[in-house]
Amino acid sequence: MFEIDFWQNVWITISRNKWRSLFTAFGVFWGIFMLVVLVGFGSGISRSMMEQVGHISANSSFLFSSRTTEACKGFNKGRYWELSLDDMNAVIEQFPSLIYVSGIIFGGSSEHNTAREDKQGTFQVMGFSPNYNKINPSRILEGRFINELDILEHRKVCIVGKKVKNDLYSPDEQILGSLLRVNGIYYNVVGVMEEYSSNVNLFGNTSETIVVPFSTLQITQNFGKNLHCIAITAGDKVDIHKLEDEVKTLLKERNMISPTDPEGVEAFNLATVFNTFRSLLVGIGILVWFVGLGTLFAGVVGVSNIMLITVRERTQEIGILRALGASPGAIIRQIMCESVTITFLAGIVGILCGVGLLSFFENIFSAGDNPMMKNFQISFSTAIVSLLILMVCGLLSGLLPSSRAIKIKAIEALRDE
Amino acid sequence: MIQLTNIHKTYYTGAPLHVLKGIDLTIEKGEFVSIMGASGSGKSTLLNILGMLDTYDKGTYLLDGRLITEMNETKAARLRNQYIGFVFQSFNLINFKTALENVALPLYYRGIGRKERNRTALEYLDKLDLRDWANHMPNELSGGQKQRIAIARALIAKPHVVLADEPTGALDSVTSQEVINILRSINAEGLTVIVVTHAAEISAQTDKIIHLKDGMISEIISNK
Numbered sequence: 001m002f003e004i005d006f007w008q009n010v011w012i013t014i015s016r017n018k019w020r021s022l023f024t025a026f027g028v029f030w031g032i033f034m035l036v037v038l039v040g041f042g043s044g045i046s047r048s049m050m051e052q053v054g055h056i057s058a059n060s061s062f063l064f065s066s067r068t069t070e071a072c073k074g075f076n077k078g079r080y081w082e083l084s085l086d087d088m089n090a091v092i093e094q095f096p097s098l099i100y101v102s103g104i105i106f107g108g109s110s111e112h113n114t115a116r117e118d119k120q121g122t123f124q125v126m127g128f129s130p131n132y133n134k135i136n137p138s139r140i141l142e143g144r145f146i147n148e149l150d151i152l153e154h155r156k157v158c159i160v161g162k163k164v165k166n167d168l169y170s171p172d173e174q175i176l177g178s179l180l181r182v183n184g185i186y187y188n189v190v191g192v193m194e195e196y197s198s199n200v201n202l203f204g205n206t207s208e209t210i211v212v213p214f215s216t217l218q219i220t221q222n223f224g225k226n227l228h229c230i231a232i233t234a235g236d237k238v239d240i241h242k243l244e245d246e247v248k249t250l251l252k253e254r255n256m257i258s259p260t261d262p263e264g265v266e267a268f269n270l271a272t273v274f275n276t277f278r279s280l281l282v283g284i285g286i287l288v289w290f291v292g293l294g295t296l297f298a299g300v301v302g303v304s305n306i307m308l309i310t311v312r313e314r315t316q317e318i319g320i321l322r323a324l325g326a327s328p329g330a331i332i333r334q335i336m337c338e339s340v341t342i343t344f345l346a347g348i349v350g351i352l353c354g355v356g357l358l359s360f361f362e363n364i365f366s367a368g369d370n371p372m373m374k375n376f377q378i379s380f381s382t383a384i385v386s387l388l389i390l391m392v393c394g395l396l397s398g399l400l401p402s403s404r405a406i407k408i409k410a411i412e413a414l415r416d417e
Numbered sequence: 418m419i420q421l422t423n424i425h426k427t428y429y430t431g432a433p434l435h436v437l438k439g440i441d442l443t444i445e446k447g448e449f450v451s452i453m454g455a456s457g458s459g460k461s462t463l464l465n466i467l468g469m470l471d472t473y474d475k476g477t478y479l480l481d482g483r484l485i486t487e488m489n490e491t492k493a494a495r496l497r498n499q500y501i502g503f504v505f506q507s508f509n510l511i512n513f514k515t516a517l518e519n520v521a522l523p524l525y526y527r528g529i530g531r532k533e534r535n536r537t538a539l540e541y542l543d544k545l546d547l548r549d550w551a552n553h554m555p556n557e558l559s560g561g562q563k564q565r566i567a568i569a570r571a572l573i574a575k576p577h578v579v580l581a582d583e584p585t586g587a588l589d590s591v592t593s594q595e596v597i598n599i600l601r602s603i604n605a606e607g608l609t610v611i612v613v614t615h616a617a618e619i620s621a622q623t624d625k626i627i628h629l630k631d632g633m634i635s636e637i638i639s640n641k
Contacts, residue, residue, distance in 0.1 A: 005518075005531060012513050320509045323470060325498020325526040325574070327491045406490070411470045414505060414582075 010337050013310065024306040025346035028393070031296030032347045032386060035289075036354025036378055042288035044376020046281040052197035055137045057100065058274040060233040061244045062202075063251065064266040072258035081255050081264075083227045085218075090254060091230060091247055097238050102129035103214040104203075104229035107183065107221060114210065115181045116168045123164055124204045125182055127217030135233050138206045143176045143191030150213040156220075158182060159191035161207040182210055185220050240271045293389070300343065300393045307339050307401035315408055322410040332402040339398030340391065347390035351383060418481060418578065418609050419444040419467065425475035426462055436462045437473070438632040444611065444625075446577075449604040451612045451620035454629035461582065463629065464613050468501050468580045469493050481577055498526055502571030504600075506583035508563040510555040516542065516566050517551040523574040541569040545599065561592035568599055572608075579603060581612045585619055597622055 014021045063083070071077045085103065092101050107125025114123045133145045141162065150157050158180060169175050179186045187210075195206035203209070218224060232247065234240050248265045251257075257264040311318070318331060358377050378386075419442070426437040436459045444450055454460040465471035466478065469485060478485040480500060488496075502523075503509075510519045521538035529537075542548050545565045555563055564584060571579055581600060585593035597619060604610045612623060620626045626638040 003531060005525060016513065316509070317511055320511060321522070321526070322494065323468070323497065323503050323509075324523045324570070325494050327494040327526070329491060330494075330526060409470070411465045414470075414509060 006334075006337070009334060010341055013314075013338055014342060017310075020306060021342060024303050025342050027299030027302035028296070028343050028346040028390075029299070029350040029353075031292075031299035032350035032390060033354045033357075034295045035292030035389075036351055036383075036386060037357055038288045038292045039382060040354065040358040040376045040378045042284050042376075043378070043382075046284060047376075049277075049281065053274070053277070055196045056202075056270065057135050057233040058270055059236060059238065059240045060100075060135050060231060060270040061240055061247075062104075062268040062270075063230045063232070063244075063247060064228070064268070065255075066263050066266045068257050068261055068264040070258040070261040070264075072261070073256045075256060081257070083230055083251070084225045085215075085227060086225065087251055087254055088227060088230050090250065091232065094250055095232075095243065095247065097234055097243065098232050099235050100131040100134045100231075100233040102132035102135055102231045103227040104128060104132070104231055105214045105217045105221075105223060105226075106203075106228050107210075107212070107217050109204075110183070113183050114164065114168065116178070119168045121164065121167045123161070123182075124209045125217070126203060126209055126211050127214035128211055129214060131233075132211075132231065135231050136202050137196065138193040139196055141192045141194055143189075145191055145193070146211065146213050151215045154216045154219055155213060156185060156187045156216055157190045157212065158187040159193050159211040160189055161205070161209045162192060162194040163205075163207040164210060165192050180210075182212070183221065187212060240269065244269060296389070296393060299346075300397045303339055303342055303394075303397040304400050307335065307398060308404060310338075311335065311401045311405045311408075314405075316414070318405055318408045319410045319414050322408070323414065328406040331405050335402035335405050336395065336398040339401065340394030343390055343394035343397060347387070347393075351386055354378075355383070418446040418448070419611075420479040421467075421476065422478075423476040424463075424466065424473045424478065426459075426466065426471070426473050436632050437466075439476070440632075440634060442627065442634065444609060446609055447604070447607050449601065449610045449612075449624045450627060451614055451623040451625070452627045452629060453613075453615060453617075453620050455615070458629040459632040460613050460629050464580055464582055464611070467578075467611065468503060469497050494526070498523055498574055500577045502574065502576035502579040504564070504567050504571050504579065504581040504584045506586035508555070508560075508567045508587070510563055510566060510570075512555045515552050515554060516547060516558065519555065519566055520569045520573055522570060527574065537573060538569070541573050542566075544572075545569050559592075560588050561595055564588060564592070564596050565599065568596070568603075572603065576608070578609045578611060581610065583614055584612060585614070585616065593619065 065081055065083050068075070068077055068079045068081070088101060088103050092098065105127030107127055109122055109124040111122055112120045113125065114121050128146060129151060130146045130148055143159070145159055146157070149155065160175075160180065165175055168180070169178075175189055175192060178189050180189050193206060193211070195201070214227065218226065234243050244267050248267065249259060251265050252259055252261065321331065355378065362377055421440050421442040424437055424440040425435070428434045428436055440463060452460050452463065462471065466473050472487060485496070511522070514522075517535060517538050520541055521534040524534040524537060539548065539551060542551050545568060547562060547565055547569065550558060550562060555566070558566065579600070584600070585596050588596060600610050600612065601622065612619065614620055621640070624640050626640060628635045628637070
């Protein structure tokens with residue numbers, strides 16, 4: 001098998017009908033090429049999508065108040081109520097399995113609500129707890145995020161988005177420590193932030209947001225003890241859905257809402273969203289392999305088909321070899337090696353072209369700044385797996401033709417007159 | 418060398434065709450035998466059975482004292498390679514291999530190394546006056562040359578028996594005579610040679626003529 005003559009034979013048979021071999025090889029080439037490109041794009045998109053949402057604590061829920069739909073304890077149904085700081089503290093106390101809790105206040109974004117010297121702009125104002133930057137983090141470019149002292153002392157400090165800085169400050173200006181008027185109140189700027197991903201936003205675009213301590217916003221905007229939303233994050237091993245229900249029950253109890261009321265407390269669960277998202281990505285992955293392998297399989301069927309024809313054409317030759325003492329094993333080896341060689345050569349070229357195309361696109365897209373279109377090159381292990389698939393495919397495609405070949409009886413082959 | 422006892426063979430393609438109806442035949446070592454018969458007399462079938470290219474239904478076939486019976490293809494291939502040298506009417510050379518490679522083929526399937534193979538092949542080509550044609554393709558050779566290549570190929574594995582199926586069927590009378598002369602000289606070296614033919618002038622030059630008729634041996638004529 002490792003003789004020159006053997007491989008010479010293989011090569012002669014393949015090259016005897018160049019065009020046919022070429023077209024056959026093209027089927028396999030196209031199959032593996034599609035597989036590599038699809039897997040590359042698919043996993044690239046998955047990877048960059050995961051990267052975008054990767055900073056968010058997925059095991060989180062956002063709780064809101066809403067109108068009740070059942071009468072309770074003398075209150076009519078349809079009552080509107082509001083979450084309060086006491087509710088949040090009760091939640092923190094009752095549920096030690098929560099790792100992060102944050103109060104959220106919407107400070108609004110009225111026209112030209114922000115001003116500094118002669119410049120002004122319209123930006124969203126949000127009141128958060130320090131832990132909010134753990135639940136849905138932003139990248140801190142300068143200074144810091146809110147801390148506990150800010151909350152306790154109701155400090156008038158703010159963290160501004162990158163666009164706020166760019167719009168209201170000149171590039172060489174020192175922004176930290178400067179004063180910024182937001183909704184009529186002057187705040188001390190203590191930090192600058194930007195979003196990790198421009199494609200994932202929970203409460204508006206971070207770059208165009210001004211974050212202040214929620215306690216400060218409660219006072220300056222006359223919200224009293226009210227909170228608009230409570231964000232909770234549980235440890236990875238905790239079932240957030242179950243916990244969310246328990247928190248809801250607590251909040252209903254504290255605010256005199258019927259325990260059976262389907263509304264009253266609304267929750268927006270990130271875990272649900274994330275799971276949907278994940279299964280979407282898994283779905284993409286499965287689809288990609290399915291289509292890719294399907295195309296490859298079609299190519300393999302092509303090789304098998306052509307090899308069958310070749311065997312038929314070579315009936316006489318195979319008959320002669322049998323008469324001269326070629327064992328069935330020798331014939332099988334010969335046919336198998338021909339199939340594997342065609343598949344393998346075509347496959348290698350296909351993988352190379354696929355990888356080439358991927359890196360070509362990567363070069364083009366990495367020049368732009370759309371993070372959705374980066375790093376979709378296939379990994380080395382994927383390439384190895386593709387190679388193994390190819391080997392198996394080659395063997396598969398040789399199976400039928402070689403079993404047909406050994407059925408050729410020498411006498412039939414030689415009886416040509 | 419060859420001992421056939423009551424060999425029967427029936428083909429079952431469509432209507433059963435009883436081709437050989439009890440052949441009893443003994444061929445001694447070193448004999449030069451021809452088998453004659455009209456087409457359909459069963460001579461090709463007999464040759465195929467002798468060459469282990471086909472099986473028989475009933476009877477016994479002893480080749481060099483060894484019972485040739487139902488066996489797997491791998492074993493049959495090895496025995497063929499070891500015992501039998503084939504020469505065919507249409508030469509049956511592999512047309513994408515050179516004369517040398519064609520001659521060396523049986524040694525390849527015996528697992529002999531390339532160098533030794535080619536050396537031996539060249540030796541046999543030389544014996545048949547074809548040394549200068551060693552690197553030519555079969556389609557560059559005349560019919561007589563092709564048949565000589567085929568004979569060299571049949572001899573290289575040092576078989577016990579050479580089976581020639583209409584070896585001169587595709588050749589003109591002069592070349593036919595050449596081929597017969599070669600076969601005779603092979604025989605003179607001690608090899609058993611069996612020729613299937615329907616040409617009387619060929620069989621007339623062999624030592625023993627076996628006439629087949631309707632699957633039976635009708636007569637055996639000794640020519641010596």
